[in-house]
Amino acid sequence: MGNSVRNIVLWIVALVALNFLSSRYHHRFDLTEDGRYTISKETKSLLDEAPMDIYVDVFLDGELPAEFLKLKQETRQLLEELASIHPNLKYEFLNPLEDLNQEESNQVIQRLAAEGVQPAMATIMEKGKQTNVTVIPYAIIAYDGKRTAIPLLKKVARSTTEERVNASIQQLEYQLADGLRKVSKSKDKKIAVLRDSGELTDLQLADFIGSLQAYYRVAPFGIEFVTKSDSITPVQVLQELKNYDLVIEAKPTVALSETKKFILDQYLMNGGQLLMAIDPIIMENDSLANPEAIAYALPRDLKLDDMLFRYGMRLNRGLIKDIQSGALALATGEGRNTQYEAFQWPYYPLASGDSSNTITRNLEDVKFEYTGSLDTLKTATKKKILLASSKETQQVTLPAALSLSEIDVDIDPALYRSGSKPLAAMAEGQFISAYKNRVKPFDLPNALEESQPTALFLSADGDIMKNQVDRGQPQDLGYDMRTGQFYGNKEFLMNVVNYMLADDNLMELRNKNVKVPFLDIKRSYDNRTYWQAVNILVPLMLILGAGFLFLWMRKRKYAY
Incomplete structure (x- = not known):
């Protein structure tokens, strides 16, 4: 006991x-x-x-x-x-x-x-x-x-x-x-958005800037005014720009002065990072709004070729057409009866990236509009093509006439044999100054000829970061309000910014792969009688079988 x-x-x-x-x-x-x-x-x-x-x-x-x-x-x-x-x-x-x-x-x-x-x-x-x-x-x-x-x-x-x-x-x-x-976390990184060379407006950048402001401190910044100002010097502007961790140049349409280029160059040499969405082609949808519905795509010279060349990149001014493309929505009807019909438009390439790269993995296609392409050159920096057109691409020499009548013409695959073209790329490492062994536009004590480790992102289309506007209200970046389609522009650009600011610890979460099986509702309803019988009879049969087995074993045990 x-x-x-x-x-x-x-x-x-x-x-x-x-x-x-x-x-x-x-x-x-x-x-x-x-x-x-x-x-x-x-x-x-x-x-x-x-x-x-x-x-x-x-x-x-x-x-x-x-x-x-x-x-x-x-x-x-x-x-x-x-x-x-x-x-x-x-x-x-x-x-x-x-x-x-x-x-x-x-x-x-x-x-x-x-x-x-x-x-x-x-x-x-x-x-x-x-x-x-x-x-x-x-x-x-x-x-x-x-x-x-x-x-x-x-x-x-x-x-x-x-x-x-x-x-x-x-x-x-x-x-x-x-x-x-x-x-829960404070905003300790600063981003400058340049507003002095005819860039995209605040309304056109509203969704992208709003998304950035959830994580970083974002402010507009001007440089070109120093060429006409007696109250502040380019050296002072450069010193102020150094307080920012990233500078965004969003589709400039006016050629950059040598003063601005040298300030950006020395900002990069001092470890600052540049995100540049540069449009080497002059072409907007508004240009097609004429009785003939014809517009001319022209090359745009922003005086950046020498600077980008020294950094190991080059913009091409050939207009990209791609069979894998987005839709152009055209209005039909008038007044309240206006409706929009979508037509495939090869001037809107849909670009995808390498699935092994954390910036582009699991992304929706990124939409470009009237874009050029770019090349990477052999320099000391490491380059990575992030987005490219499909293999069924055509590169059109400029100037070129574009007509809405093209939507009625069947696409001829034989014309799209230029191969895949890079549309966005990242360069990382130590850059050589674009003004090395050259006359400087202004005196800068201790000007650097080689950078600290840093990064430069370049897109061959400025519209990659432009959101649509409906009656004065900015839409989501990547959303086409006429066709109802969503593209991966915002997610891609946010990945780029997070990566450049060493804030990429959550990017792996965004790319997590989970496979979830779903029930086929229609099939299950059509076969409901069968599955109801299975769910009722099988458990009963198992219970009865277990009961008979238990009785048989008990009878057998006490029979001896």
Whole structure:
């Protein structure tokens, strides 16, 4: 009796100790093939650096289509993993439109829209019938008095809802980690956007600049005024420019003076980084708005050839046409009856990048408009072609006449044999000054002839960073409001900026590959009787079989 009591006590003590240790020390094992539930070290680092309470409201609740239920399930599982790492992370799934009438729902949607939350329409299939429902695939992260909205549904061009949800699940960890980063980390990097050589306007750059401002301090900057100013010297402007970590030159249309070029050159020599979207071709859609619907593409000389050549790059002024191209939307009808019809337009090349490069992996096609191409030259810097046209490319010599009548002519593949052409590239390393062994435009004490390790990005099209504008409102960068297509321009440019500013620790999350199987709703409904029978009869047969086996074994045991 004593031994029995002692054994029971020992078992109780062991269980209590095991329960205590498991509550203090635990480990989750991710047995999925793609490591879906393995949290990256970058996300863990963000959680470690955020000691205060983190609140996450997820607007995926209530009646949802099957695809969104999968997104909800994956989001919940990911949040559970994050909460196991950060005990002060609290999350809740909500339906902000639950039990509201139409007027109340509209008021809630307006309040959410002020925070950047946009609802979407989805379809529920029930008993073979389709029902439209409003879905809000967003989450809001709150930390230390700051809030940010996170889109959980990725915009993917020419895709089904299932493909969009699958792409969204791949980026769930990135989206949540990126949102936490926005509200918990300070902005310590500075970006200057040049505004002095006829660059894209603030409205045309609004979405790109707004996206940058979520992570960095962004400010306009002028240089050319020093050529006419007596109050400030080029040396002082250069000193001020050195305070910025990155300079963006967004489609200049006026030739750069030697003073500006030398300031940018010495900025680069001192370790500053340049992101240049240069348009070597003069051509805009507005030029086609004439009775003949004909325009002439002309070469644009920005006086940058000597500078870029010394850095190991060269812009080509041949106009690129590509069979793999975007659509041009043309208006038909008048007044309220105006509609837009999309036509394939080979002057809008859709460029893709190397899947092994973290900047371009898993990107949607990037849209270029009336673009030239570029070459990389043999210099000490390391070059990487990031985006290129397809192999079915034609390079048109300028000047060239363009006509809207081309949309009625079938594309002849025999004319598109120029091969793939580089459209965007990155050079990294130590650059040689473009003014080495040359007369300088102004006196600069201790001018550098060789740079510190730095980087230069060059695009052969300035419109790569231009968003469309609808009635004075800027649209998302990469969104074509006439055709409804989404392109990867913003994601690509943000990847470039993150990489150049050594802020690429979350880029791997953006490129995470997750394969999620989906249920075929139509097929399952058509075969519902079969699967209902299987789900009811198979468990019953297993139970009956186990019961008969148990009785047979019992009878056999006591028969002897």
